[in-house]
Amino acid sequence: MINNSFEFSSDDDSDVSPHDMEGNSSDLEYGARDMNGLSLNSYSSGLQAQLQRDLDRQHLLSDRPRAGVYENVISEGVEGIEHQERYERLLRRAQVEDLSEVSGIGCLYQSGVDRLGRPVIVFCGKWFPAQNIDLEKALLYLIKLLDPIVKGDYVISYFHTLTSTSNYPSLHWLREVYSVLPYKYKKNLKAFYIVHPTFWTKMMTWWFTTFMAPAIKAKVHSLPGVEHLYSAITKDQLEIPAYITEYDMATNGLHYFNPVPTAS
Structure with missing residues (x-):
């Protein structure tokens, strides 16, 4: 930029010929x-x-959508642009590739909205065959489902009910997924509910949100039963498999929680 002290005078001595300087x-x-x-x-x-x-x-x-680029640069520094490019490539693949192998499992889907009108994403851990699925396609399906939703506020309900070690993806893959997803996923996620957590789940959640995903740590809530969700999500908006409600009733009994609607 030109220094402010460097000024051009309006008196340019026009009577002096350029040749006079030769x-x-x-x-x-x-x-x-x-x-x-x-x-x-x-x-x-x-x-x-x-x-x-x-x-x-x-x-x-x-050549890029300004909002996405600027948000990434602000939140992640200069690496945000590279992350945005990578995400856009994955999004294009997600829109054209056959992902029926993953979508047919039914472990990830949208289920109505919460009390504040925010879309609810349900993930059933027991139905996720982490050891027998193409994890790259799983990531593509996640992006295809969530990309139009995360443009605004949303919440996730993860049901850890009756999961086993065969349902646990590696921490390396979880970290990869978290690093690929752009800033809007973290920013617009307003709550992450973990229902029926185990000691292992609580420990891993603490470790993951402390060292790998601190941006969402305050948004994670562990709930001992399904009915605890009813404070945030009405029953008619929460579609979950029968095995979850059956386990919940066997473990906690009937009507064990009287929900009080909250604004969070």
Whole structure:
């Protein structure tokens, strides 16, 4: 940028011919210096280089949706642009590839809205065959389902009911998923409910949200039974498999919780 102290005068001595300066080395030498004693040629070169960098950056950003890029840069630094590019590639794949292998399992789906009108995403841990599924396709299906939803506020209900070690994906994969998903997923997630957690689940949740996903730590809530969800989600908006309600009744009994609607 041009220094503010470098000003152009309106009195340009127009009566002086440009040819009058030819052969006047002292005038040329003086004219080649600004008030700080810097070479005008080097100043011009530096200015051109800066302008070119600005143009290159503008061209780079113009090819992407501004909101997504800016949010990523703010939240993750310069790596946000690379993450956005990677996510957009995965989103394009998710829209064209056959993901029926994953969608047919029924472990991940939208189930109505909560008391504040926010979409509820249900994930049934028991139905997720982590050891016998293409995890890349699982990620693509997750992106295909959630991308149009996470543009606004949303909540997730994860049911850990009757899961086993065969349902647990590796921490490496979970970290990969978390790093791929852009800022809007974390920002617009308002609550993550874990129903029927075990000691292992609580420990892993603490570790994951402390060291890998601190941005969502305050949004995670462990609930001992389904009816605890009714404070945030009405019963008619929560569609869950029968095995979950049967386990819940066998473990907690009938009507063990009187929900009080809250605004969170």
